[in-house]
Structures are given as structure tokens and as C-alpha cells.
Amino acid sequence: MQNTTKYDELIQPVIAFLGCETPKAWLDAAKDNLDILMQDHANCEKKAASTAMNLMFRYNFYTDLQVKLAQLVREEMLHYEQVLELMVKRGQEWQSISAGRYAGGLRKEVRTYEPEALIDIMVIGAFVEARSCERFYALAPIVDEELGRYYRYLLKSESRHFEDYLSLALDVAQSSTLKNPKEDIQARIAHFREVEKKLILAPDELFRFHSGVPLQAA
Template sequence: MVVVSPMPAEGQCLEKSVASIRWLAAPTSASWVEQANAHPIEVLIDHAHCERKAAGAAVQLMFRYLCEPGLGEALSPLAREELEHFEQVLEVLKARGRYLEPLPSPGYGALLAKQVRRAEPQRMLDSFLVAGLIEARSHERMALLAEHSPDPELRSLYGALLASEARHFGLYWVLCEQRWDRSVIVPRLEELADVEADILSGDLERPEDVRMHSVGVSRG
């Protein structure tokens, strides 16, 4: 269930308010953490792809809703920050003798995108919520890696990215709340969060196929 408390007054810290919004319907499982720690380079390469895709998604929304007031001002800095993260991850990969490589996708983003309704304004709402859900899952899993990775450099990398990742899914929430009442947002977010957890349910057949958004959640 999504839990929401009031957004902060002007001047208050966004991160504090975002902490009160629980986007995810199910937490990541211990098995995913074990698989990710056993295959850190694969997860790191996939993470670079995720940062690149997140930047592209923000830019795509800016172009789709070109004249939407306030949207470009909000999403342009987000896209730049995602690309900065992409560059940071690439630097770590290069230092380890690797680079960006094609990896089979778990299909997570594509399956979530299929949930976006076609008619406006529902399409805009769903697009913001799906983007926010992806950011929220990324934040949760990076936090787990920042705490549990046996590699000190990776713990530092993931830990350094956490605050900005929290701002990112918080921003998508703000974009929703500026345009719709919570009575519209929260039920739809709960529906999409449940689908997101379903997509990540099950067991990974090949542990080496672990990705930032591969299966691995604990359903209660």
C-alpha cells in the first residue's frame, strides 16, 4: 500500500517528504542482493544502461509535453543529473578494464510501459508514476548495495548516488501532485506498484543474468 503524508511547505527539504511516500508494493529479496554481489560487473554495466535510459525517458517526456508549464524546467536538470551518473558509472567500469556492453534486458521497463494508458490526461499521469516507480526501485536496490556490497568502491559509489535518486522519484511525485488530486494519484499508484511487484516476482533461472531490475522481491 502506498503511504503518503503531506508534502512540505515551501523551503522544507524534499528528501524528508519523499521518505514518507512508500512507492513499492514489495521489498527486494535477499536472493537478489546475493546474486548482485556475486556478479557486480554485470550489475554495474546494467546500472550504466539504466542511468542512460532514465535520462532518455525524461527527455522524451519533455518532447511529448513540449508546452506543459513547468515540465521542462523540472525534467531538464533531472536528465542532466542522470547523464552525470552515467558518466560516473562508466569511469568505474573503465578503471576495471570494462566498458558499456550490450546486455540482455530483463524486460522490466518495457512491461511497466505497457501499463501506461493511451488517452490523455491518464497517459501523462501513468508516465510520471511509472518513471517514479522505476526510480524508487533503483533507489531501494542501490541502498541495499551501498550497505551490503563486499566491494568498498561500489559501496561508496552507490551510497553517493542515493540522495539524488530519492530526489528523482520525489520529483515525479511532485509533478503528479501539481496536476491531480491525491484521490486520483494514490489509487493508480497502488495499482501500478502491484504490477511492478508482479513483474519482479519469481526466481532467476541463471544467477549471472542478475540486473538492477531483475526478478527478486519478497511478497508477503
């Protein structure tokens, strides 16, 4: 009971940040597609590390950004290794699967000028991490014990990552020439909340870790 309460408390800020919770239809599909779920989860961890690394090179003049992103890279790669180990343990071979529409749908909304573009990328990072955290929480009770235990383990770091990205977005905004940095951040959070919500609730042809409602269930 104590653990359940701890996880429930941990997830509340995440759910409050997101515009919706994962639909039951997606969770039902996840139970029947654990191999795709785990493969795409591994891909997501690797992509998250790659994104953070690219940002470190592109925006190397932001010192605070360098330190926090370096920490993110290490954690995301650790998670990548852990998912690969789980796949091997369960006899699941690596397979190449295409990316879903989720990340691309969010990145279409990024502004094309600086520092607004970087702020948007940070806000998107927050939503990606928050959604991952929310899905780990929702999946943990319905998958097998080993996988559920691992997803609960990830909850703490993923919830911290979403807060880290929001903090970085605010740091960038406050160090810029924006007249009202906090208002700009809140406006972009509200905008991306609606975009992300539509991606999660709309019918989706592909089942992926961040996909929308499976088309056959829509």
C-alpha cells in the same frame, strides 16, 4: 554511526512507497554478477535521461515539466558518466546486453489517453527511481568499499527523483479536467505498486539491475 542513521532515515519514505524490499536471492546474485550490474546500471541511467528528454519534447506545453525534467536529464547523464568512469577504472569493458522485463512490464499498464497516459508515465518514473534507490541502499553494505560509497552517494538524488516524479504527476492531474486528481493519483500509485511488486518478487530469467528473483534461486 552517524552516516548509517542518515541513510536509514533517507530510505524510509522510499521503502514505505514501494510494495516490497529487494529479495535476498537477488542481492546474492548481484554480488556474483557485478559486471552485469554495473553495465545495466549505466544503461538505466542513459535510458532515464532519454525518457526525460523525450517527455520534454512530447509535452512541451507543460512549463513546470520542462524545468524539472531538464534537471533530471542533467543528473542522469552525470550518473551515466560516473558509472562509465568506474567501469574504466575497474578494467571493465563496455558490453551490449539486452534489456530486462521490468520497464516493459510497467509500461504495459499505461493508459492510452491523455492526460492519464502522462500521469501513469510519471508514476512509473517514481517507482523506477524508488526501486533504484532501495537497491543502492541494499547493495552498499555487500559490495566492495568503492562501489558501496558510490551507491550511498546516489541515494540522495535517487530519493529526490522519485518525489519529483510524484510531484509532476500531481501537477499534471491538477491542471487537467480530472474530477478528483488526488484520488486518481493514489489509485494509480496503488495499481503500479502491485505491478512493480510482482515484477520484483517473481522469477526472472535475466539478471539485471531491476530484475526479479533469479530463476535458479526461485
